[in-house]
Amino acid sequence: MERPPEPERVDQPGRVSARPLRGAxxxxxxVGGAVGAVLRFLIDSxxxxALFPWPTLGINVAGAFALGALPALAVVRRSHRVAAALGPGVLGGFTTVSAWAGQVRDQAAGGHVGVAGTYLAVTLGAGLLAAAIGRRVAHRREPDGASR
Amino acid sequence: MTALLVAVGAAVGAPLRYVLARLDGGFPTGMLVVNAVGSGLFGLFAALSLDEATWALLGTGLCGGFTSFSSFAVQAVERSPRDATSYVVATTVASIGACAIGWWLGIAMD
Incomplete structure (x- = not known):
């Protein structure tokens, strides 16, 4: 496994290991994770x-965009704790891989292999695109695209 | 009441994910393990005939709050095309595979 030195990754929202672990x-x-998960539960309820899990798809795509775009908020750039509460907290608890995997398994096991494949691919395609667009939004004001 | 159980489950799952995601190096191994393990447990819990409250706590709350699609997606687009491809394929195969194995174990146990 390659581990090239990548100091510019410290401020990336998908990465949380740059600081010592603190209880706070x-x-x-x-708390953020609980808020995000309850939001997901309310939307789902x-x-x-339906056979096609639109709510989970929408939640995951919206959450991926929001996490990518999070550094656009000045308060997130200023405070590591606010960034943790909103990123790994609210958006981490809001979005889910386990329900996605469970839904794909259910669809395939139920004989709806085409639906399973479509749902799998659309979640990945739209989710990754949304994360990339979110990051573009957050880095729009940085001409060199470098870290802060 | 059900929403409260979801909150409690996620309040355990999310900080657990936060700690394990710190293992991420050049490749996001920590998040890969989190999403695979969380999906495996989700499959296991789904196969057991849990009542609505227990499912809200363990499935929707704990596993849902533990795993994270947003972190996965952002980590993938932050990486080189080669690492991103490996990470996306590994997460997809490991999560759905673990979920299927968990389900199978759950059916055998139930």
């Missing part, structure tokens, strides 16, 4: 049951 960080991630 864990607390804000726990409000949506009608």
């Amino acid at each position: 960080d864990l607390l804000v991630v726990a 409000a949506a009608p049951d």
Whole structure:
């Protein structure tokens, strides 16, 4: 496994290992995660049951965009703790890989292999695109695209 | 009441993910393990005939809060095309594979 030196990654929102672990960080991630998960639960509960899990798809794509765009907020750039509360906290708890994997498995096991493949691919395609667009939004004001 | 159980589960899962994601180096191994393990547990819990409250706590809350699609997606687009491809393929195969194995174990246990 290659581990080239990449100091510019320190401020990247997908990466959280740049700082020593602090109890207060864990607390804000726990509270943020609870808020995000309850939001996901409420959206899921409000949506009608369907073979294609639109609510989870929407949640994951919106959450991927929001996490990528998070450094656009000045308060996120200023405070590591606010960044932890909103990123790994709220957006981490809001989005989910486990429900996505469970839905793909259910669809395939139920004989809906085409739906499973489509749902898998659309989640990956739209989610990665949304994350990339979010990052572009956050880095728009940095002409060199470098870290802050 | 159900929403409260979701909150409690996620309040445990999210900080656990935060700690394990610190293992991420050049390649996001920590998040890969988190998403695979969380999906495996999700499959296991889904196969057991849990009541609504227990499912809210363990499935929607704990596993849902533990795993994270947003971190996965942002980590993927932050990396070189080669690392991103490996990471996306590994996460997809490991998460869905673990979920299927978890389900199978759950059916055998239930």
